[in-house]
Amino acid sequence: MAEDHERIEELLAGYALVSLSGEDAEEADRLLAEHVPSCLVCRQTISDLRGISGDLALAADPVPPPDLVLARIHRGLDESSSARRGRRGSFVALAASVAALVAMGGLSVTMAGRASRAEESTDAAIQLLSVMRSPGADPVRVDPQGTAPSGSGFLSVSAPDVRRLYLVADVCPTPAPGHAYQLWLGEGGSFTPVGEMFVPNDEGVVLLELTVDVARYDEIWITEEAVGSEPSTPTTTGRHWSATLV
């Protein structure tokens, strides 16, 4: 489709200032997903506009943050480091948990190359298996939609009386540069982002443990979102997966 570059530059200028809304925002998202990546002119335009946007930050006076900000950040780093270590362990042990999911017909996976590491089971995998064994455990396949690869998918596992949701994937594609995945739970068409954005590990594996009462929701979505953004609704122009919770 032929594109009007004057119109695109106008949209991208507003996009770079984070000032688009409504149809303009949707149109910019579409252009950034479909046209800009393959257009040399637009790639240069958005690169320049992003540079200007970053530069405009310097027009504000620099103000040293209060010491408490760094102290809070350091506490957050400690927590993130613990979570990171935990996630690494979870990834290593995912073979065991995914094997169990396969046995329940949840995912079709190839265990080659990971089976030996299954011996290193971790707390996360054990907890996941524990939830799966509990009465009424409800694995739900979250299927690819839109541009998500047909072979990709997530499995959501929860159980009554357990305020946790496990999200597992073994062939999760790497998100586009500057993007990550966001889990959403929907209730009557209204969606809430749950947990932080995430990316798969190098092997395309995801294992997330989230504290949430799944029972009140009727839909689950996973969408590709720009890192640093805090979207209020799922973005469905990129890769996404969804399922109905019954």
Add this chain to the structure above:
Amino acid sequence: MRDEEVQDLELHRRLSTGDRGAFDELYARYGAAAYGLALRIAVQEAVAQEVVQEAFLALWRAPEAYDPARGTFRTFFLSLVHHRAVDAVRREERLRQRSERASNLEPVRGEDVADEVVEGAYLSVRRKQVREALTTLPPEQRQVVELAYFGGYTQTRIAQDLGIPLGTVKTRTLAAMRKLRRALSGED
């Protein structure tokens, strides 16, 4: 590539390996710029502090979000702070309460960088260039850029507040960004 940018890349590389020292160096480099920006947009100190905190933590948790092929680390990170600050003010619906400020946004100041702020020479030079570039814009163009960027307003809201067509806001924004692009090109 400038020395500062090379150093940023190296710090980012170390950050990607979980190097806390590299993180602290990046905080020392960009903490004041980030907080000044967040404060300008969010106005409230508590909100600005949270924005800066979350932006740095996001950097730590997902350093791979920065792709050197798409620009400098500085523009990436300050854009991240900007996005979060704008999201914060919109989310908390402070825009309406700050409506009085819309017509009286704090003007961009000239050389009066806070005395206690120590920042790299290049950052200071670039800051001066950006401010000078802004002063070259016609007032009506500068107004829409500042309302959007520092006010956190959408183009639709700007059109409503200024009583002008949305198309005019878009035209002024494009003209302003083109002028800034020319004025700042080759410097980044």
